[in-house]
Amino acid sequence: xSEPILQVKDLxxxxxxxxxxxxxxxxxxxxxxxxxxxxxxxESGSGxxxxxxxxxxxxxxNGWVDSGSIIFEGKDVANYKTExxxxxxxxxxxxMVLQDPMTxxxxxxxxxxxxxxxxxxxxxxxxxxxxxxxREILLDVGIEDPQRRMKQYxxxxxxxxxxxxxxxxxxxxxxxxxxxxEPTTALDVTIQAQILQLIRNLIKKYNxxxxxxxxxxxxxxxxxxxxxxxxxxxxxxxxxCDEIFYAPKHPYTWALLSSLPQLGxxxxxxxxxxxxxxxxxxxxxxxxxxxxxxxxxNIDFKERPPYFDVSPTHRVRSWLLDERAPKVEPxxxxxxxxxxxxxxxxxx
Amino acid sequence: MLNYVxxxxxxxxxxxxxxxxxxxxxxxxxxxEGYFDNFDKVAKPVVEAKLQQLGLRDPLWVQLxxxxxxxxxxxxxxxxxxxxxxxxGSIIKAKAPVSIRMGLFSMALSLLVGIPLGAKMxxxxxxxxxxxxxxxxxxxxxxxxxxxxxxxQSYGSRLFNISMLFDMNNPVTWILPVVSxxxxxxxxxxxxxxxxxxxxxxxxxxKLARAKGVSGRNITMQHVFRxxxxxxxxxxPSSLLFTVAGSIYIESLYSIPGMGGLLVDVIxxxxxxxxxxxVMIYASIGIIGMLLxxxxxxxxxPRISFSxxxxxx
Numbered sequence: 001x002s003e004p005i006l007q008v009k010d011l012x013x014x015x016x017x018x019x020x021x022x023x024x025x026x027x028x029x030x031x032x033x034x035x036x037x038x039x040x041x042x043e044s045g046s047g048x049x050x051x052x053x054x055x056x057x058x059x060x061x062n063g064w065v066d067s068g069s070i071i072f073e074g075k076d077v078a079n080y081k082t083e084x085x086x087x088x089x090x091x092x093x094x095x096m097v098l099q100d101p102m103t104x105x106x107x108x109x110x111x112x113x114x115x116x117x118x119x120x121x122x123x124x125x126x127x128x129x130x131x132x133x134x135r136e137i138l139l140d141v142g143i144e145d146p147q148r149r150m151k152q153y154x155x156x157x158x159x160x161x162x163x164x165x166x167x168x169x170x171x172x173x174x175x176x177x178x179x180x181x182e183p184t185t186a187l188d189v190t191i192q193a194q195i196l197q198l199i200r201n202l203i204k205k206y207n208x209x210x211x212x213x214x215x216x217x218x219x220x221x222x223x224x225x226x227x228x229x230x231x232x233x234x235x236x237x238x239x240x241c242d243e244i245f246y247a248p249k250h251p252y253t254w255a256l257l258s259s260l261p262q263l264g265x266x267x268x269x270x271x272x273x274x275x276x277x278x279x280x281x282x283x284x285x286x287x288x289x290x291x292x293x294x295x296x297x298n299i300d301f302k303e304r305p306p307y308f309d310v311s312p313t314h315r316v317r318s319w320l321l322d323e324r325a326p327k328v329e330p331x332x333x334x335x336x337x338x339x340x341x342x343x344x345x346x347x348x
Numbered sequence: 349m350l351n352y353v354x355x356x357x358x359x360x361x362x363x364x365x366x367x368x369x370x371x372x373x374x375x376x377x378x379x380x381e382g383y384f385d386n387f388d389k390v391a392k393p394v395v396e397a398k399l400q401q402l403g404l405r406d407p408l409w410v411q412l413x414x415x416x417x418x419x420x421x422x423x424x425x426x427x428x429x430x431x432x433x434x435x436x437g438s439i440i441k442a443k444a445p446v447s448i449r450m451g452l453f454s455m456a457l458s459l460l461v462g463i464p465l466g467a468k469m470x471x472x473x474x475x476x477x478x479x480x481x482x483x484x485x486x487x488x489x490x491x492x493x494x495x496x497x498x499x500x501q502s503y504g505s506r507l508f509n510i511s512m513l514f515d516m517n518n519p520v521t522w523i524l525p526v527v528s529x530x531x532x533x534x535x536x537x538x539x540x541x542x543x544x545x546x547x548x549x550x551x552x553x554x555k556l557a558r559a560k561g562v563s564g565r566n567i568t569m570q571h572v573f574r575x576x577x578x579x580x581x582x583x584x585p586s587s588l589l590f591t592v593a594g595s596i597y598i599e600s601l602y603s604i605p606g607m608g609g610l611l612v613d614v615i616x617x618x619x620x621x622x623x624x625x626x627v628m629i630y631a632s633i634g635i636i637g638m639l640l641x642x643x644x645x646x647x648x649x650p651r652i653s654f655s656x657x658x659x660x661x
Binding site: 098 | 553555560561563570571650651
């Protein structure tokens with residue numbers, strides 16, 4: 001595996017909300033490697049977006065990096081305070097595609113101008129040069145007739161087309177890292193597939209490193225090299241796509257995979273994880289998943305598990321992997337992933 | 349766009365015709381005393397002769413035709429009680445420029461102060477500027493204007509050592525009335541701009557602009573402000589045109605010989621022709637103002653004039 005392009009070390013992020021402090025990211029460490037495609041999965045509120053936003057200094061005003069570091073190009077960007085420092089990264093080196101294309105574009109500026117704005121900011125391109133580049137980018141993201149299209153406004157594009165424009169803005173300045181924050185959630189399934197295909201093509205063409213946030217495991221299977229599973233502001237399991245889908249080790253990952261509707265049997269009730277995620281306003285004792293975990297051990301309620309290395313690429317934060325822990329078998333239904341593995345990869 | 353302009357223009361002309369006709373018809377229902385300066389002392393035959401001469405004994409449709417013919421030639425009619433025998437056009441010509449000038453100064457001041465204030469308040473939401481601005485807005489809206497108008501007049505004139513009354517030839521005396529007139533609209537512009545800007549700042553396109561690497565200052569100037577100003581720009585032409593109506597209170601406070609209070613004046617004096625003319629002028633201004641506002645909005649916001657013909661794909 002190549003050198004890490006971005007290294008997160010023991011990152012803690014907190015928010016102050018109505019006078020109380022919410023511990024949103026609880027000690028996350030993560031290496032992102034040049035050219036890889038990493039998916040971050042987890043339920044709503046698990047901190048997927050917050051984690052990636054902190055790479056670009058896009059945390060809301062009431063949030064801050066409490067401790068830890070984010071090393072990018074030899075600098076610890078977690079220490080960045082001023083807007084000027086962040087502007088050297090945002091859009092230029094790390095770019096982002098947001099969830100809802102219907103609202104992510106300024107309704108009053110034509111899309112040529114909105115792409116051109118990024119080109120001017122980061123590459124100083126103006127006039128004919130910029131126009132030429134905008135046409136190229138539009139063709140890259142599959143928008144035909146760019147000469148005419150670049151003069152049109154967002155309302156003249158459909159949802160899928162708008163997401164292509166948003167992607168065009170993101171890749172305009174050839175960033176090193178592209179963060180896709182649920183880019184297909186707001187789109188219908190056929191368009192989802194097209195946008196995923198587009199992102200895959202662009203990854204190849206522009207040699208992008210991508211971080212893909214989603215809670216759609218079908219999409220993950222489609223696009224990711226590695227998967228990080230987040231729960232309550234922590235990465236509980238991380239491994240290659242195969243390791244997570246075919247040899248998951250963390251009970252939360254088991255539960256998450258069991259929730260895949262494809263694995264259900266006709267007539268059986270769909271699997272759902274019981275209970276609710278912990279309240280991050282309170283400090284979590286032990287393993288955050290313990291109260292919802294049918295395999296929880298006594299120690300899970302008392303002490304936070306460390307990471308156990310299953311393989312050089314596969315790490316799991318669960319006491320079940322301790323040699324003193326009882327042997328536990330993953331749920332039966334997960335074996336069906338093997339049986340229909342191929343179809344899972346095709347899904348989405 | 350042309351399509352939209354055409355439709356809007358046609359609708360406005362139709363509305364204007366309907367209003368003019370309705371006002372005209374209503375005024376025919378007014379007592380005939382309104383056409384005479386001293387009705388009680390005039391003999392019946394003389395009354396009849398004057399009504400004949402004014403054309404008020406003609407069938408209604410002939411009267412309407414003559415009325416429109418007169419309007420087309422710029423004839424606004426003749427005052428019969430307010431200033432007997434004087435052409436209404438010339439009365440307005442004498443008064444309107446004063447009101448318009450004061451109104452334009454006041455509008456310029458309101459926009460120049462109100463808009464930066466609103467923008468500053470939105471940028472520093474919940475901080476000191478926002479709180480000071482909110483205090484000002486609440487004060488202006490809660491305290492009756494008459495109260496602070498009088499304070500401004502008496503303390504202001506003492507402070508600058510100038511006359512309490514308006515003097516056409518001394519521009520320094522224009523300051524206090526213009527400032528007084530502006531306070532309300534400064535608060536209005538600041539309040540609405542702040543509100544619309546705060547709304548816009550929470551939209552996704554602002555998040556994308558930040559992720560794109562646009563600085564906070566440029567996001568406010570180039571993205572947020574224009575979007576926030578769309579709903580406000582609609583009212584600018586109306587405000588501009590209505591400066592002609594003047595301000596009743598300010599003009600009487602400073603003895604400004606403007607249009608303010610003219611309509612109320614002619615209504616109490618029952619000068620039928622003048623009431624008719626003034627109501628028509630103000631109604632027309634309202635309609636034209638709205639038309640211009642809509643067109644201005646369409647220029648700024650491409651979604652408004654967007655027709656299905658161009659097609660969404």
